[in-house]
Amino acid sequence: MALCYEQGCSLTARAGAGYVFEGWYSDSGYTQRLSTSATYAFRPQKARTELYARFKAEAIPLDEDGTANCYIARKLNTTYSFDATVQGNGKTTTNIRPQRLNGTSAILIWETGTERNAIISDVSFADGRITFTTGSKRGNAGIGLLDSRGECIWSWHIWSVDYDIESSGQTYASGAVFMDRNLGAETTDYTQPASRGLYYEWGRKDPMIYSSLLREAIWNEPCRGDITYAPGFEYELCDPKEYSVPYDVMTIEWSIQHPTWYMYDASFEDWESWESVPDWLYDSNSNLWGNRTTGTEIIMITDKTIYDPCPPGWRVPDLEDFKDISVASASMPYYVTIYYNGSQTAKYPLGGFLYSSRYDNNGENAYVYTASPYTWNGSKLNHFGVDCSSINISGEYQSIYATSYFRYGAVPVRCVRE
Numbered sequence: 001m002a003l004c005y006e007q008g009c010s011l012t013a014r015a016g017a018g019y020v021f022e023g024w025y026s027d028s029g030y031t032q033r034l035s036t037s038a039t040y041a042f043r044p045q046k047a048r049t050e051l052y053a054r055f056k057a058e059a060i061p062l063d064e065d066g067t068a069n070c071y072i073a074r075k076l077n078t079t080y081s082f083d084a085t086v087q088g089n090g091k092t093t094t095n096i097r098p099q100r101l102n103g104t105s106a107i108l109i110w111e112t113g114t115e116r117n118a119i120i121s122d123v124s125f126a127d128g129r130i131t132f133t134t135g136s137k138r139g140n141a142g143i144g145l146l147d148s149r150g151e152c153i154w155s156w157h158i159w160s161v162d163y164d165i166e167s168s169g170q171t172y173a174s175g176a177v178f179m180d181r182n183l184g185a186e187t188t189d190y191t192q193p194a195s196r197g198l199y200y201e202w203g204r205k206d207p208m209i210y211s212s213l214l215r216e217a218i219w220n221e222p223c224r225g226d227i228t229y230a231p232g233f234e235y236e237l238c239d240p241k242e243y244s245v246p247y248d249v250m251t252i253e254w255s256i257q258h259p260t261w262y263m264y265d266a267s268f269e270d271w272e273s274w275e276s277v278p279d280w281l282y283d284s285n286s287n288l289w290g291n292r293t294t295g296t297e298i299i300m301i302t303d304k305t306i307y308d309p310c311p312p313g314w315r316v317p318d319l320e321d322f323k324d325i326s327v328a329s330a331s332m333p334y335y336v337t338i339y340y341n342g343s344q345t346a347k348y349p350l351g352g353f354l355y356s357s358r359y360d361n362n363g364e365n366a367y368v369y370t371a372s373p374y375t376w377n378g379s380k381l382n383h384f385g386v387d388c389s390s391i392n393i394s395g396e397y398q399s400i401y402a403t404s405y406f407r408y409g410a411v412p413v414r415c416v417r418e
Helices: 252-257
Strands: 009-012 019-025 033-035 039-042 052-057 070-072 079-083 105-112 120-126 129-134 139-146 152-160 227-229 236-238 261-263 326-331 335-341 344-349 353-355 358-360 365-369 387-394 399-406
Touching (some): 120 139, 152 252
Antiparallel strands (some): 105 139, 139 152, 387 399
16 A cells, blocks of 8 residues: 555555566556556556556576477476577578567467366467466477467477486487487376377477377277367368368468368379379478488488477487487387497387377387488488388387388477487
8 A cells, every 4th residue: 555645656666586577557457557667656546546566477588598399397387488589499401491470479279188277377478478387287288379360370389397308318329319208208107108208290390199098099999198279279180182272281381370280191093183292291391300401312411490399409310310229128018128329228108100190009119200301221321302211119029120201190209419
């Protein structure tokens, strides 16, 4: 309470530790802001006037070490922020040039679990930054930046997990430093489906949820993990054949606007007027995750791109980063243990791969994507422009393959340090 004479008085708001002053308001609902200055010249218009000072938790910046499409938020019930004007890491790479984002609002698009705002809440956008507050539960979430029409122009994955990626890195025989778990894994208890991590179509930055099962589903058996979507951003299947112009929905722009959709390839019969494209992207791009190969000559160099799904300082690995790994043992249907450097071991969950709404080879094989757009046939590398390489670790046969795979299949990612 403040007592003021007719000429008014000067009020000063002082924020406590961990908070910042947000503004002076004339109503308790904080809809009518009078000033953003901590010191306010208050001149009451009647004998009793109510004035409200609003404070908010000071946001911890997640982008101090660079921007990315994924951020790890380690603390619960804590406010964070990041730059929402930059696409991914903002770097120009082979055949990819970023553009500045000009959004007008931000929303929580999805989060794991069945309870809304349990992982993320209070999403807002101001002055080019997105701010959000973590909840009382761990998990994964997606935040979208919208334009004035309500279209999603970019989105980010928030990985809410108490995980120190720097101290737990594993140096493989190739010299590459890997995470000790898949991107988006919510636990390292490999008897739990959440240990599988999230699934990515090759070259896309936006993830799909893991299976709720530890085995392949029986036909039409519900198998997708628990996830809550914002209205208008529910999980859907995009089959180009269902559109009048199939190639209109086979673009990078369309994928960004629909971050929760699984995108099929275009598969047509010989008698149909459209040409088949074995990719989710009509104009296939071998450089989406940063490998520099553009023609028939293989280039074994990768730069992190604006479409890379890994946190700051990490990227999708190359095929060569997995050199000299071998299987130590298998614990089906949960995980395989590999030797990654001499006698040192790491676990890979047997999560199979996602095609449409089916998780094939779940409980049998561990798959992880590489950024390499070329394949290994046992004697040489080949680049055909429409496939890619994933690492396939068989639990049953306890063997490892560099598998040629179609880019519309969704597979987990295990990030490597840049």
